[in-house]
Amino acid sequence: MPRRERCRVVARESIGPYSLLRLDRGGLDAGLPGQFFMLEAPGRTLPRPFSTCQARKGELAFLIDPIGPATRALCALEVSAAITLFGPLGNGFRTDVAKPLLVGGGIGVAALPYTWEAMGGPPAILGFRSADHAEAGALVPGAEICIEPTLVTDLLPDEPRDLLACGPEPMLRELRRLSPDAQLAWEAPMACGYGACYGCAVEIDGEFKRLCVEGPILNGRSPVTPILAREVGQ
Amino acid sequence: MILNASGCLDALTAPAVAQQLDAFVAKTVTLEPRQGNEPPRLAETDHGMLNSIGLQNPGIERFSAEVLPHLEKLGVPLWASVGGTEASDYREVCSRLARFDSIVSIELNLSCPNVDLAAGSASEIVAACREVTSKPLYAKLSPVLPDIARVALAVRGAGADGLSLVNSLRGLALDERTLRPRLGRAVGGYSGAALRPVALAAVYTCYAATQGEMPIVGMGGVESGRHALDLVACGASAIALGSVLLSDPDAPARIRAELACELDTREFAALEQARGAAHRPAER
Numbered sequence: 001m002p003r004r005e006r007c008r009v010v011a012r013e014s015i016g017p018y019s020l021l022r023l024d025r026g027g028l029d030a031g032l033p034g035q036f037f038m039l040e041a042p043g044r045t046l047p048r049p050f051s052t053c054q055a056r057k058g059e060l061a062f063l064i065d066p067i068g069p070a071t072r073a074l075c076a077l078e079v080s081a082a083i084t085l086f087g088p089l090g091n092g093f094r095t096d097v098a099k100p101l102l103v104g105g106g107i108g109v110a111a112l113p114y115t116w117e118a119m120g121g122p123p124a125i126l127g128f129r130s131a132d133h134a135e136a137g138a139l140v141p142g143a144e145i146c147i148e149p150t151l152v153t154d155l156l157p158d159e160p161r162d163l164l165a166c167g168p169e170p171m172l173r174e175l176r177r178l179s180p181d182a183q184l185a186w187e188a189p190m191a192c193g194y195g196a197c198y199g200c201a202v203e204i205d206g207e208f209k210r211l212c213v214e215g216p217i218l219n220g221r222s223p224v225t226p227i228l229a230r231e232v233g234q
Numbered sequence: 235m236i237l238n239a240s241g242c243l244d245a246l247t248a249p250a251v252a253q254q255l256d257a258f259v260a261k262t263v264t265l266e267p268r269q270g271n272e273p274p275r276l277a278e279t280d281h282g283m284l285n286s287i288g289l290q291n292p293g294i295e296r297f298s299a300e301v302l303p304h305l306e307k308l309g310v311p312l313w314a315s316v317g318g319t320e321a322s323d324y325r326e327v328c329s330r331l332a333r334f335d336s337i338v339s340i341e342l343n344l345s346c347p348n349v350d351l352a353a354g355s356a357s358e359i360v361a362a363c364r365e366v367t368s369k370p371l372y373a374k375l376s377p378v379l380p381d382i383a384r385v386a387l388a389v390r391g392a393g394a395d396g397l398s399l400v401n402s403l404r405g406l407a408l409d410e411r412t413l414r415p416r417l418g419r420a421v422g423g424y425s426g427a428a429l430r431p432v433a434l435a436a437v438y439t440c441y442a443a444t445q446g447e448m449p450i451v452g453m454g455g456v457e458s459g460r461h462a463l464d465l466v467a468c469g470a471s472a473i474a475l476g477s478v479l480l481s482d483p484d485a486p487a488r489i490r491a492e493l494a495c496e497l498d499t500r501e502f503a504a505l506e507q508a509r510g511a512a513h514r515p516a517e518r
Contacts, residue, residue, distance in 0.1 A: 004484060040481070045426050046278050047481050070278070086483070189276045191283065192480040195247030198261075198287045199276035208270050208290060213247060 002194065003028055004086040009077050010059060016135035018107065019075040020053065022061040023085065030055035031088025033095060033115035034164075034185055034217045037062070038193040040084040041070035042077070047086065049190045049212075051111035051166065053139070060085070063110035063136065089193045090216050093183050095119050097162035102140065103152050103175060105167025106133065111185050113139040115164060127152035127167070153178065185216045235505075236462075236486050236493075239453045239476035240315035240341060240374075241287060246304050251479065254486035257311040259474065260301070262343045264316075265323045267293035271348060272418035277407045282426025282455070283477060284405050286417040288348045289317050294327045298334070306336045315374075317343040321354040321362040329366035340369050341451075342394075345376035345401040347423040356385055357392035364393030372451060374398035375440075377432045383443035396449035398474070399436045403429060426477045430455030434468050438512060441469020446510050457485075459492020463500075467511040 007023040014020075028037075030052060038047035039062065048070050054061035066075040077083065093115055102124035104112045109126050116124060124143035127150070128134040137145040146155055152167070153174045163182035165175050172184045188200040188211045201208035204218065211218075235256045244261070245252035252258045270290025277284045291297065305312055314337045318324040324342060331337055342363060344356045352359060360373055373389040375382060377400035386397055405424030407416045415421075433454025441450060452470025455477070456462050462473045473493075478485045493505075502508040 004482075038481075044278060045281075045283050045477065045481065046276075084482075189274050191276050191285070192483075194483060195244045196242060196251075196483075197276075197285065197480055198241075198270065198290050199285055201270060201273055201275060201287075201290065203273075208273075 001029065002087050002089050004084060006082050007060070007085050008082045009079050011079060012075070012077060015063070015139070016132045017065065018133075018136055019064050019066065020061055020139075021064055021074060021077065022054075022059050023083075025055075025058060025060040025085075028060065028085060029088060030060060030114075032092030033118045034092035034111055034166075034183075035088040035090050036193065036216060037085050037087030037089065038190075039074060042073045042083065044070045044073065046070075046191050047084070047193070048074070049089075049193050051185065051216075052088065052114045053110045054117075055114050063107065063139070065107040086193065090212055091214075093164050093185075093217055094219065097164075099161050101125065101157070101161035101163055102143075103156075103163055103165035103167070103171075104140070105152055105171040108165075108167030108171075108185070109136050109139065111166040112164075116140050125152045125155050127171070181219075183217050183219055186211060186218055187216065235472035236490055237313065237451060237472060237474040238479060238486075239474045240343065241289075242476045242479045245308055245310070246301070248483060249308055251483045251486065252308055252310055254484075254490075255310060256472075257313050257338065258305065258308065259313040259315055259341060260297075260305065261291055262289050262315040262317040262346065263291050263294050263297045263327060264289060264318055265294055265327050267291065267296065274416060274418050275422075277416040277422065279405070279407050279424070281428040282424055283480075284407055284417060284422035284424055285402070286348050286419045286422035288419065289343075289346055294330050298330060302334060302336065311338045312336050313339045313341055313372075315341045315343050316363070317346060317349070317352075318359075319350070319352050321352070321359045324352070324359045325362040325366055328363040328371075332367040332369065337369065339372060339396075340367065341372040341374050341398050343374050343401070345374055347376070347402055347404045347421070348419065355388070357388040360389045360392040360394045370395040372396040372398045372449075374401055375436070376401050377403060377429075377436045377454070382436050383439050386440040386443050386448070390444060390448060394448075396451065396471075397440055397444075398451040398453070399440060399470075400429070400433045400454050402476075403432065425455070427455045427457065430461060430464075434464055437465055437470050438468040441510060442513060446513075456489065459489050459494070459496045462489055462493045463496045463508060466505060466508045469510050469513070471506075471509055
């Protein structure tokens with residue numbers, strides 16, 4: 001069940017350009033891989049959604065790319081500072097699949113370390129835009145790493161696999177084309193994360209639907225129009 | 235009395251939040267279904283947020299058949315919010331809602347900043363709805379009306395029982411990199427902390443104009459019990475929570491407790507005693 005709780009920062013680790021923010025989870029349930037939490041962003045009106053990156057004993061960790069005022073504020077949090085977390089929210093990955101392959105691109109790898117651990121270490125392919133960004137690949141042990149111009153879709157095996165993926169929209173669309181049953185984690189600007197505002201609506205099956213309620217994992221479906229999440233920023 | 239601002243809470247996805255309220259105000263319903271506006275629909279700004287939802291709703295037929303029966307099970311008094319493109323739309327929707335005893339009041343959304351404004355004046359729309367329902371009618375007004383007091387008196391004359399003050403302001407934000415509007419429809423409704431003094435002014439003005447005789451639901455940037463008390467002092471008889479619900483689903487219970495403390499500290503025995511306090515002569 002989603003709950004709201006004030007949580008203390010226990011560590012903040014730099015991983016390439018990203019920060020891994022580790023918090024004492026208190027009584028919060030870690031939820032399923034692919035679910036997300038709304039994190040209070042100090043000094044901002046709205047909280048921001050982040051997939052659970054790691055859920056070690058007593059902790060929750062989130063991988064954050066400091067690309068806007070809210071993410072920069074989160075990456076500047078000191079150890080022992082406290083923020084409010086709300087979650088877990090949304091629908092997670094189905095992990096009972098026969099031949100899993102995790103695929104991540106850029107900050108989308110954030111959702112995969114917890115998924116990898118919960119599934120007993122399936123194979124993974126991760127793509128990044130630079131060697132600096134690719135340092136985050138170490139969060140998924142044994143993952144095959146590629147750096148642009150090589151793309152994760154260049155490295156997919158020929159035989160069919162059960163894809164669980166999170167990453168930039170062009171990557172998700174290409175994976176959807178190659179593997180219509182892929183479980184894809186989509187992203188949209190979100191204000192509440194619990195269905196209150198209809199702000200994260202994306203076009204699915206000809207209708208605008210709330211990604212926080214229907215997703216973020218849309219099994220066998222995908223948004224019709226580009227979400228442009230990066231345009232509005234975090 | 236604490237309500238939600240229409241469109242800021244879905245009682246079916248968050249029943250526990252709705253059950254903290256004295257009444258749940260449903261998302262605005264229109265005669266025909268509305269798909270809502272193109273995404274992106276949200277943009278945070280330095281002092282609030284912009285939304286461009288565009289009254290997405292299933293239309294009155296599906297609302298009555300598929301949404302209302304579930305809302306009725308929540309055990310919370312229900313308010314409907316009605317939108318339209320002309321007076322006859324509002325009238326038709328109100329007429330169809332009239333048969334539902336579960337709906338205790340109807341708010342007429344006369345001021346959504348995210349859709350084209352309805353043809354006809356606020357008082358014409360209120361008068362059209364008054365003909366078809368005996369339920370209390372609240373006129374939800376925009377804070378940017380040139381003379382909000384005059385409109386308040388006009389809707390009262392047309393049969394409105396109360397006022398809902400205020401809707402969000404029109405605002406726009408640009409993407410830092412592209413210098414293009416961040417919202418799909420460019421302009422959206424601006425809400426949050428920045429709206430608070432605007433709401434106070436509208437409530438203050440309309441309370442004075444109506445001599446405190448009309449109930450007023452005050453809303454706009456309320457984040458604490460103190461903010462709620464300010465609206466009450468200006469003339470609100472009830473408070474509605476909007477943007478705060480997005481970041482704090484526990485806000486209704488928290489603000490209710492904070493408001494009770496504020497009243498106690500100032501030795502007001504009840505909310506009604508604090509109502510309009512800002513209009514009383516200063517003690518010397």
